[in-house]
Amino acid sequence: MVKSMPIGVICNVCSVLFGGIFGAALSNKIPQKLKTEITLIFGVCSFGMGLSSVTLMKNMPAVVFSVILGTIFGISIHLGDAINTIAGMMKKPIAKLFPNKTSLSEEEFMNQLVTIIVLFCASGTGIYGALVSGMTGDHSVLISKSILDFFTAAIFACNLGAVVSTVAIPQFCVEILLFLCAGLILPMTTPGMIADFKACGGFLMLATGFRMMKVQNFPIADMLPAMVLVMPISWLWTAVILPLL
Numbered sequence: 001m002v003k004s005m006p007i008g009v010i011c012n013v014c015s016v017l018f019g020g021i022f023g024a025a026l027s028n029k030i031p032q033k034l035k036t037e038i039t040l041i042f043g044v045c046s047f048g049m050g051l052s053s054v055t056l057m058k059n060m061p062a063v064v065f066s067v068i069l070g071t072i073f074g075i076s077i078h079l080g081d082a083i084n085t086i087a088g089m090m091k092k093p094i095a096k097l098f099p100n101k102t103s104l105s106e107e108e109f110m111n112q113l114v115t116i117i118v119l120f121c122a123s124g125t126g127i128y129g130a131l132v133s134g135m136t137g138d139h140s141v142l143i144s145k146s147i148l149d150f151f152t153a154a155i156f157a158c159n160l161g162a163v164v165s166t167v168a169i170p171q172f173c174v175e176i177l178l179f180l181c182a183g184l185i186l187p188m189t190t191p192g193m194i195a196d197f198k199a200c201g202g203f204l205m206l207a208t209g210f211r212m213m214k215v216q217n218f219p220i221a222d223m224l225p226a227m228v229l230v231m232p233i234s235w236l237w238t239a240v241i242l243p244l245l
Helices: 007-025 032-054 060-076 079-097 106-121 124-136 140-160 162-188 191-212 225-244
Strands: none
Touching (some): 007 162, 032 140, 060 079, 060 191, 106 162, 124 140, 124 191, 124 225, 191 225
8 A cells, every 4th residue: 555645755856955954064074085085975875776676577678668768758859958058047046045155166056956856856766766666655666765865965065164054945846746646647557557657767877877987978868758657668568569479
């Protein structure tokens, strides 16, 4: 039975809120080496979360096809650019509330602000986690992400200040909407479709891990349509294609 409370969403939002406050308060006490190298650890954790989800896959051809087709579609409609544009629009009111009082130039300040808006509000892991939480009541992905997000927000807040905490507001709006919509999707799914959905999200988390470790700059935002395509393609593969083979 699906849990009615958005526990994972609340945990994730609170992690960004308090992580930003924590980082801003202790910015002068956190060593620069830790600020730089902890991101690599975040990447490894994301990689491990992705691997655990990929192993749940029931229909490999359907999942692989969904990732490829979804990414092609995302790149074709310039989804990543659109998300960056929306983040750029959000940065103006946020920056007015918390003007740049750091040593960063105005351009650097704005660029980093856009980065965290995209990271916390439009990440593959967040979207995947909110949908899984709403569909199955499994909050483990969002709770695991919350641990990463707390420290990520703290590290960013060392440079940007308390402005990082305000990103929790649009993050809540995005994740709670996905959580609520997921409850409508659940009756139309099968266990195999949900497993393939989790596996598809695992691929996005793997790509996120590679990106955070600076191994390869995967187009995470452009890969997001795969999350929409994977369940219909999984059903099509099971109901139509497999019986013909």
